[in-house]
Structure formats: C-alpha cells, structure tokens
Amino acid sequence: MAWMERWRACAALFALLAGSAFAGADDGTSGNSIAAWLLDDNGCKVSNPYPKAGEAITWTGACVDGWAQGEGTLQWFGKGQPGTRYTGAMKRGRFDGPGVVRTASGETYEGTFVDGSREGEGVYTWSTGDRYEGHFLKDTLNGHGVLHKADGIDIEGEFTGGSLVHGVMHLPNGDTYEGDFAGGFREGKGVYTQRSGERYEGQFAKSLLNGHGVIYKVDGTVFESDFRDGIPYGRATIKAPNGETREIGGTLASPDADCAKVPQPLLPDFGTFLDVAYKATFVVQAGKVTRVDVSTLKSAGDPETDRRLIQAIEAAVYSYECTRDRTVEQEFQFKLD
Numbered sequence: 001m002a003w004m005e006r007w008r009a010c011a012a013l014f015a016l017l018a019g020s021a022f023a024g025a026d027d028g029t030s031g032n033s034i035a036a037w038l039l040d041d042n043g044c045k046v047s048n049p050y051p052k053a054g055e056a057i058t059w060t061g062a063c064v065d066g067w068a069q070g071e072g073t074l075q076w077f078g079k080g081q082p083g084t085r086y087t088g089a090m091k092r093g094r095f096d097g098p099g100v101v102r103t104a105s106g107e108t109y110e111g112t113f114v115d116g117s118r119e120g121e122g123v124y125t126w127s128t129g130d131r132y133e134g135h136f137l138k139d140t141l142n143g144h145g146v147l148h149k150a151d152g153i154d155i156e157g158e159f160t161g162g163s164l165v166h167g168v169m170h171l172p173n174g175d176t177y178e179g180d181f182a183g184g185f186r187e188g189k190g191v192y193t194q195r196s197g198e199r200y201e202g203q204f205a206k207s208l209l210n211g212h213g214v215i216y217k218v219d220g221t222v223f224e225s226d227f228r229d230g231i232p233y234g235r236a237t238i239k240a241p242n243g244e245t246r247e248i249g250g251t252l253a254s255p256d257a258d259c260a261k262v263p264q265p266l267l268p269d270f271g272t273f274l275d276v277a278y279k280a281t282f283v284v285q286a287g288k289v290t291r292v293d294v295s296t297l298k299s300a301g302d303p304e305t306d307r308r309l310i311q312a313i314e315a316a317v318y319s320y321e322c323t324r325d326r327t328v329e330q331e332f333q334f335k336l337d
Contacts, residue, residue, distance in 0.1 A: 036048060036049070037093065038051075038055060038057045039057075040057050040059045041058070042059075042063060043063075043066065044063035044066065044093075045067050045093045046059060046068045046074060047095075047116050049116065052078060054079050055077065055078055056076075056077040056080075057075060057077065058074070058075045059072055059074050059075075059090075060072040060074075061073070061074075061090060067090075067092040068090045069090055069091065069093075070089065070090060071089055072087075072090060073085065073087045074086040074087075074090070081104075083103070083104045084101065084102070085101070085102050086099055086100070087099060087100050089113075091115075094115055095116050096113055097112065097113060098111070099111075099112075099113055105127050106127035107124070107126055107127050108123075109122055109123070110123050111123060111124075111136065117136075117138050118136040118138075118140075119136055119137055119139075120135065120136060121135060122134075122135075124136075124141075128150050130147070130148065130149050130150050131148045132145055132148075133145060133146045134146055134159070140159075140161055140162035141159040141162050141163075142159055142162070144156075144157075144158055144159075145157070147164070151172065152171070152172030153169065153171055153172065154169070154170045155169045155170075156168050157181070163181075163183070163184070164184070165180065166179070166180055166181065167181065169186075174194075174195030175192065175194050175195055176192070176193050177190055177191070177192045177193075178190060178191050179191055179192075179204065180204075185204075185207045186204040187204055187206070187207075188203070188204060189202070189204075190202075190204050192204075196218055198215065198216065198218050199215070200213055200214070200215050200216075201213060201214050202227070203227075206229075208227075209227035209229075209230045210227055210228060210229060211227065212224075212225075212226050212227075213225070213227055220240075220241030221238065221240055222238070222239040223237075223238050224237045224238075224239075228315050228319065229315060231311070231312050231315045231316075233315060233316050235247055274305075274334055275334075276296075276297075276298050276306070276309060276333070276334050277296075277297040277298040277331060277332065277334075278294050278297055278298075278309065278310060278331070278332050279295050279297055279329060279330070279331050280292060280293070280294045280313055280314075280317050280329070280330050280331075281295070281328070281329050282317050282320065282327070282328055283326075283327050284320065284325055284327070284328060285325050286325070289317055289320050292317050292318065294310045294313050294314060297331065309334065313332050317330070
C-alpha cells in the first residue's frame with residue numbers, strides 16, 4: 001500500500017500570493033488618511049491609492065502642470081523612514097510605462113505599468129524568494145506565466161484574477177502534475193506522474209485523487225477505480241502486463257434491505273502477507289453517517305499498517321446511506337497471501 005501513500009503525499013499545493021500594495025510606505029501605520037494624492041516639497045502631485053497617516057514623498061523627475069511626469073525616481077517615507085521606491089516612467093502622477101518598484105519589506109516588481117497598475121509583462125519577486133514571471137492585468141497575475149517557488153516547486157500555466165487555473169507543476173522530488181487547479185489545489189482533471197514513471201490520470205479534488213481515475217504502473221499493470229480522498233473504493237479493475245484482467249473489491253450487503261450497501265475498501269498491491277479483521281460501528285442520522293468508530297479484531301502487528309487499513313474503512317463507511325436513523329456494526333476482513 002506504500003504506492004498509494006505516495007499518491008496521497010503533497011496534498012496541499014500552496015496559497016498563491018497574488019496581491020501586494022506597491023504604493024505607500026511599509027511603515028506600519030494605519031490608512032486613516034482620505035487623500036488620493038500626495039505632493040512633494042515642490043508641489044508636484046503623485047497618485048497615492050493606499051494612503052497612510054504621516055506619509056511624504058520626493059520626486060526627482062519633471063513636474064508638468066502640477067503632475068509628476070516622465071522618467072524619475074519616486075521615494076515614499078513613513079514617519080521619516082524610507083519605504084517604497086519607484087524608478088521609471090510617470091504620466092500625470094501615475095506609474096505608466098516601464099518601471100521598477102522595491103518595497104521596504106523586500107518585494108520587487110520590474111515590468112510595465114498602465115495608469116498606475118501592473119499591466120503587461122513583468123517579474124514580481126516576494127521577500128520569501130518566490131518569483132513570478134509573466135503577464136499581469138490590473139495588479140493581478142493574469143494570463144500566461146511561470147511561478148518559481150523558493151521551496152523548489154516550479155509551475156508554468158494560465159492565471160486568472162491572481163489564481164492558477166491550468167498548468168504544469170514540477171516538484172522538487174521529480175514528480176510532475178499537468179492539469180487543472182482551483183484555489184491553490186490540484187482540482188479537476190489532471191495527470192500526476194511520479195519520478196519513477198508511474199502515473200495517475202483522472203479527477204482530483206483538494207490535491208487528492210477524487211473521482212474516477214486510472215493508475216499506470218511502471219511494470220505495465222493498469223489499475224482503474226473510483227477514488228475518495230486518495231483511497232480507492234467500490235470495485236476496481238486490474239489489468240496485468242500479460243493482458244489478464246480481474247476485478248477486486250465490491251460491496252458488502254447492508255443488514256437492512258431498505259439501505260444502501262457499504263463499499264468494501266480496496267487494498268490493491270499491498271505487497272505482503274496480510275490477515276486482519278476490524279469492526280466498524282457507525283451512526284446514521286438524516287440519511288448520512290455522522291460518526292465512525294473502528295476497533296481492531298485481528299491486528300496486522302504493525303501500527304502503521306493498522307492505521308492505513310482503518311483509514312480505508314472509515315472512507316468506505318462514510319459513503320453509506322440509509323433511509324432511517326440507526327447504529328450499524330460491520331466487520332471487515334482482509335486476507336492476502
């Protein structure tokens with residue numbers, strides 16, 4: 001079952017860091033000013049979309065009709081301390097054209113601006129070392145881009161409104177994933193390939209195998225099943241390298257004819273002798289299982305193996321449905337030669 005544990009690894013991807021305020025000093029003051037513009041000592045106005053109390057600026061470029069204009073360097077100060085610094089093109093007091101922003105917290109952006117917003121091609125580097133190279137729209141990651149994570153994860157794909165929606169992810173351990181994303185997780189249809197060459201093609205939810213999928217093993221074995229939170233359930237088809245096909249798993253009949261069947265957990269390719277038994281006691285309320293307690297009748301002799309088997313039983317039991325409230329006891333036996 002170790003191979004299944006590998007598929008359950010690396011469940012959460014990461015939270016994409018899509019937003020960061022460029023304007024305004026990183027000085028820890030609260031934004032209680034309502035001014036949309038700041039003036040330097042020469043009376044030259046600069047846009048200030050994130051106003052904070054006690055701010056000041058200096059501008060080295062031209063001032064046309066009272067607005068910062070053309071090339072120059074804009075420096076923010078908060079409580080007298082230097083904060084965000086911008087070097088680049090300005091148009092009527094707003095970032096417009098190529099430029100570079102460096103915040104006091106260590107974040108940088110180098111790229112193009114349109115009317116004060118990051119727009120077009122650019123490179124954003126977080127203080128953590130994460131770096132995004134690609135397209136921006138209205139200050140968010142939008143379009144094609146590449147995200148390099150400091151922990152070694154690289155992702156190339158399509159972003160919408162700051163979120164990754166489809167792409168190819170390369171993990172530090174050599175594994176790759178190509179498919180859909182949502183909310184920072186592998187979500188939807190995708191292909192996960194381990195460094196060994198073993199791969200899964202199918203549905204994902206919250207970065208786990210969820211839904212129908214097929215695992216192609218390096219030795220040529222093909223395993224097809226439905227999955228729930230990384231664990232196969234229901235019936236499965238195994239096609240051996242020699243072409244022989246067999247079905248495993250299935251369902252155990254419920255004690256009551258008016259209730260659905262309890263799926264029998266699948267334990268494919270456990271790879272060792274196994275003779276164990278467990279009893280699940282679970283409570284059904286409003287047609288759904290609300291609590292599951294699993295006790296060991298015959299242990300595997302290894303706490304980790306028992307934990308994995310109990311986890312598989314719990315996942316199967318939670319799919320149980322019944323039309324009336326009740327408490328059910330069900331024994332599960334696994335025997336592999």
